[in-house]
Amino acid sequence: MTDQSIQFELERGIARITLNRPDKLNSFTESMHGALAEALTQVEASDARVLVLTGRGRGFCAGQDLSERQMAAGAVDLGDTIERFYAPLVRRLRALPMPVVVGVNGVAAGAGANLALAGDIVIAKQSASFIQPFCRLGLLPDTGGTYVLPRLVGQARAMGLALLGDKLGAEQAAQWGLIWQCVADDAFDARLVELAEHFAAAPTKGLAFTKRAMNQSLGHTLDEQLDMERDLMRELGRTEDYAEGVSAFLAKRQPAFKGK
Incomplete structure (x- = not known):
């Protein structure tokens, strides 16, 4: 894989994809989407029994890299971006014939938050947070956000998250049922390994x-x-x-x- 914004490993039945633009909080560019799609193709063709998805650095994913939007000439077709990148990504993760374990190592915002919620088992560091900032840009929660949020936390809380864009800490996210587990920062890496090894040996x-x-x-x-x-x-x-x-x-x- 030539684009280093995504790191892929496969060992002992465990596939690992790491978002790797730590200086940009792992926010998405078109080339990063392409690299992630390529990594998922490798997962689909492999003998992996679990996929672990996480981010490098202090953030999981800050969503779309808006600086790439500013460089585009004229009006931007956001629907095209959803159609080509974010929607296929969510569909592929949901359709993978294996558990997808997401480790939220830091802030997960916008499309990054909803990418995390496309996983099957989501754990987060205690210091991590989830933010739906779309309302501050005149947008709506994409990447499956309008689908998963009311189903996970109920209509009232989903509306609050989407219409206010407030930060939700990992501990409260677990209490609300948005994620599976909030883990102490110093225990996070070991818990992620424990889950990966469990599923790699499961039916x-x-x-x-x-x-x-x-x-x-x-x-x-x-x-x-x-x-x-x-x-x-x-x-x-x-x-x-x-x-x-x-x-x-x-x-x-x-x-x-x-x-x-």
Whole structure:
């Protein structure tokens, strides 16, 4: 990968993508979007069983690099930017057949905050914060923000975050259910490794199907969801990991899942 704004690693079933523009709080440029898309292509083609996404430096991601907008001549088509970059990014993360663990190491603002919320398990340093500053620019929360915020924290809190643009600390974000866990700063790196290693040894297909079912439940009736559970469980019942899980349970030993 020639663009160093994204760093990609793959080892022992763990794929790691690190946003790497620390001097700009990892804010997005078009070339950075391209590098991230390339990294996700590598994840999709690999034998990874978990993706860990985090940022380098004191911020996770400050959203769009607005200096790139200033350099553009004439009016900017923000809808085109969503269509080409942010929407495909969210869709790919939600569709990955593995858990996506997001480690919010610092401020997550704008599209950066909503990128974090596209993950499946989101943890944040105690010193981190989440900000929806779109209202200060005459915009609305993109990158899935208007979708996930009311579903995670309810309509009233989502409206407050979106219309006021106030900073939300990681501890309160966890209390509100916006993220999974707020972690002490000095324990953050170890917790991220712990989660990555846990999922790398887990029954990946079952987790992928759980992710799919949870995501699709938001638009399903109960009957539709019950039918989906039936169909997915039927397929999972034929997997090697299910057979191994049952065998390990009966033998009172730790299972050795292969992700198949």
